[in-house]
Amino acid sequence: MNSPARGAKLPRALRTILIVIGVLVAYVIAYRGSEVDFPRLIGSLGKGGPLMQDFLTPDLVTREIQPVTLQLALPVPCGSAPEGEVPASGPRLVPGVPCAELRDKFTVEGIDLAPNTELQLRWRLPSDQYFPGPFISTDADGHFSAEFEARPIVATKDGVPSKIEVELLVPVGGPKPSAAVFEVLDAIIVTIFMALVSTTAAVVVAVPLSFLAARNITRRGRAGTAIYYITRTTLSVFRSYEPIILATLFAFWVGFGPFAGAIALAIVTVASLGKLYSEAVENIDPGPMEALTATGANRLQVVLYGVVPQIVPDFLSFTIYHWDINVRISTIIGYVGGGGIGYYLAQMINTSQNNKAGTAIWAIVVVVWAMDFLSAEVRKRLA
Amino acid sequence: MLEVQHLHKVYPNGTVALTDVNFTVNDGEFLVIIGLSGSGKSTLLRCINRLIDPTAGKILWDGVDVTTAPAGELRRIRRQIGMVFQQFNLVKRSSVLTNVLAGRLGYANPYLSLLGIWPPAERERAQRALTRVGIADKAASRADALSGGQQQRVGIARALMQEPKLILADEPVASLDPVLAHSILQYLEQLNREEKITVICSLHFLDLVHRYATRVVALKDGQVVFTGLPQEIDRARFKEIYGEEAIEVRAGMAES
Numbered sequence: 001m002n003s004p005a006r007g008a009k010l011p012r013a014l015r016t017i018l019i020v021i022g023v024l025v026a027y028v029i030a031y032r033g034s035e036v037d038f039p040r041l042i043g044s045l046g047k048g049g050p051l052m053q054d055f056l057t058p059d060l061v062t063r064e065i066q067p068v069t070l071q072l073a074l075p076v077p078c079g080s081a082p083e084g085e086v087p088a089s090g091p092r093l094v095p096g097v098p099c100a101e102l103r104d105k106f107t108v109e110g111i112d113l114a115p116n117t118e119l120q121l122r123w124r125l126p127s128d129q130y131f132p133g134p135f136i137s138t139d140a141d142g143h144f145s146a147e148f149e150a151r152p153i154v155a156t157k158d159g160v161p162s163k164i165e166v167e168l169l170v171p172v173g174g175p176k177p178s179a180a181v182f183e184v185l186d187a188i189i190v191t192i193f194m195a196l197v198s199t200t201a202a203v204v205v206a207v208p209l210s211f212l213a214a215r216n217i218t219r220r221g222r223a224g225t226a227i228y229y230i231t232r233t234t235l236s237v238f239r240s241y242e243p244i245i246l247a248t249l250f251a252f253w254v255g256f257g258p259f260a261g262a263i264a265l266a267i268v269t270v271a272s273l274g275k276l277y278s279e280a281v282e283n284i285d286p287g288p289m290e291a292l293t294a295t296g297a298n299r300l301q302v303v304l305y306g307v308v309p310q311i312v313p314d315f316l317s318f319t320i321y322h323w324d325i326n327v328r329i330s331t332i333i334g335y336v337g338g339g340g341i342g343y344y345l346a347q348m349i350n351t352s353q354n355n356k357a358g359t360a361i362w363a364i365v366v367v368v369w370a371m372d373f374l375s376a377e378v379r380k381r382l383a
Numbered sequence: 384m385l386e387v388q389h390l391h392k393v394y395p396n397g398t399v400a401l402t403d404v405n406f407t408v409n410d411g412e413f414l415v416i417i418g419l420s421g422s423g424k425s426t427l428l429r430c431i432n433r434l435i436d437p438t439a440g441k442i443l444w445d446g447v448d449v450t451t452a453p454a455g456e457l458r459r460i461r462r463q464i465g466m467v468f469q470q471f472n473l474v475k476r477s478s479v480l481t482n483v484l485a486g487r488l489g490y491a492n493p494y495l496s497l498l499g500i501w502p503p504a505e506r507e508r509a510q511r512a513l514t515r516v517g518i519a520d521k522a523a524s525r526a527d528a529l530s531g532g533q534q535q536r537v538g539i540a541r542a543l544m545q546e547p548k549l550i551l552a553d554e555p556v557a558s559l560d561p562v563l564a565h566s567i568l569q570y571l572e573q574l575n576r577e578e579k580i581t582v583i584c585s586l587h588f589l590d591l592v593h594r595y596a597t598r599v600v601a602l603k604d605g606q607v608v609f610t611g612l613p614q615e616i617d618r619a620r621f622k623e624i625y626g627e628e629a630i631e632v633r634a635g636m637a638e639s
């Protein structure tokens with residue numbers, strides 16, 4: 001009695017050891033195959049940093065820029081005209097002297113101007129023409145200091161003094177959404193609707209197919225069994241295609257853009273929803289079908305009255321869930337040329353407009369989160 | 384008149400459900416089929432309206448062979464035969480009224496019924512059927528909001544929509560408590576007596592059999608082991624049908 005049991009035990013232990021060794025070997029191969037390099041991950045942190053920072057500071061707001069001219073009357077010679085008054089705050093020019101004699105040299109300071117900007121200081125003559133002065137740069141605080149000379153040409157004429165002048169670009173009005181925000185909004189709406197269109201088209205095809213692929217509806221007689229297996233197999237085959245591969249294929253066919261992406265997405269969704277739907281149909285309570293068949297109803301009537309009411313919540317829930325999934329997939333499809341937000345993101349990254357790429361990334365995060373939340377809520381209600 | 388002749392049923396997995404079953408049901412009878420679980424009662428009832436195709440034998444319904452009827456003819460036969468189920472078999476998410484109207488599908492215009500359109504006359508008929516089983520006020524409720532007894536009454540109302548000449552009842556009260564069991568069977572009895580609807584009903588409890596049956600057919604392992612009047616089933620017969628170890632269990636209601 002004992003020996004066969006022991007004989008069976010030994011191979012079982014051996015088998016366990018072999019399985020463990022096999023799994024270990026698989027992991028070693030996997031580790032080497034994926035070229036895992038943790039030192040590089042840590043050591044090259046600096047390379048990823050700035051890019052990450054750009055992504056985290058999306059281009060969201062902008063302010064309208066207007067050229068503003070700062071002027072201050074500076075009579076030459078002194079007493080030929082009233083002196084200009086220096087304002088107490090705001091962007092302002094502050095000359096070292098209130099007035100000057102001919103050929104005097106004096107300093108002019110600029111305070112509270114745009115930081116790190118190049119400006120040109122100049123004279124506005126009584127004749128309204130201007131006489132150019134030196135180019136200057138403001139520092140980080142928006143301050144500059146420059147030497148200026150009162151040439152004879154700037155002398156007061158008919159009691160009108162010349163003015164020292166500088167032209168600035170000043171942001172006016174409140175912050176507004178930047179151009180990137182509108183571009184991203186456009187693109188993400190394209191993506192959401194691409195997902196909606198492809199999901200809707202897929203539903204229209206998947207619903208009838210799912211009944212054909214449901215054992216309890218179709219698998220009767222030889223013809224029914226054949227239809228059942230053909231539909232099942234077709235759905236399986238199409239489900240095994242990656243949407244990205246299909247999208248690339250259709251991009252060559254109908255051109256790059258949302259249409260190619262939508263077709264690819266629709267095909268994969270038909271396969272996936274068809275399977276989910278057919279399982280919902282197979283899981284219904286067969287009782288009502290039996291009862292309605294017994295009343296003398298025909299097959300279509302039995303399905304409409306006995307099956308459809310049972311599957312509506314499942315079908316709706318699967319559909320919304322799949323729309324949510326398709327928004328995500330269409331982002332990725334967009335990246336390979338399928339249009340929408342993915343395409344925009346690819347363009348921005350390829351042209352190093354990383355802040356705009358950041359805007360797109362944030363938009364994707366928000367939309368995916370919102371869709372996920374919404375679909376979960378709706379499905380909760382339907383359950 | 385229903386004649387069952389040499390009926391055999393073997394399921395594809397080899398299970399023999401019925402072997403050479405013969406009996407006749409005259410119009411107006413309340414025939415009760417008894418037997419252990421798995422003795423073939425459900426199979427027999429479902430062969431009569433061909434929810435299950437018998438392997439061999441004949442079922443003559445007013446002289447027409449049900450077993451060979453083509454699809455259209457079969458649907459016309461089925462709509463004269465109402466059926467009531469142990470699990471009620473209502474569409475739980477649909478309204479009570481829709482469930483009852485569905486009993487009329489065999490008569491309805493196929494296209495309008497697929498659109499969910501029912502003529503006012505049919506709606507009134509459904510309402511009358513619900514009044515008849517005492518739940519007229521539940522028409523708009525969802526079927527699964529009703530209690531078991533009420534759901535079975537919806538099941539009877541659905542069968543009534545067919546204006547049936549025969550009602551097949553497969554363990555109609557097995558899911559209900561004894562009080563409800565009597566109320567449901569009383570509805571069937573009433574239809575049997577007042578409308579002259581033939582009833583073929585499978586039952587579990589012997590006291591119910593004694594109370595309602597006009598005639599009894601007993602099945603054991605797919606074979607008819609007894610045909611006769613309910614009074615003829617005494618202890619000895621009972622042991623024959625249900626086996627030596629069986630103990631008679633009563634449904635527990637005082638019989639009137």
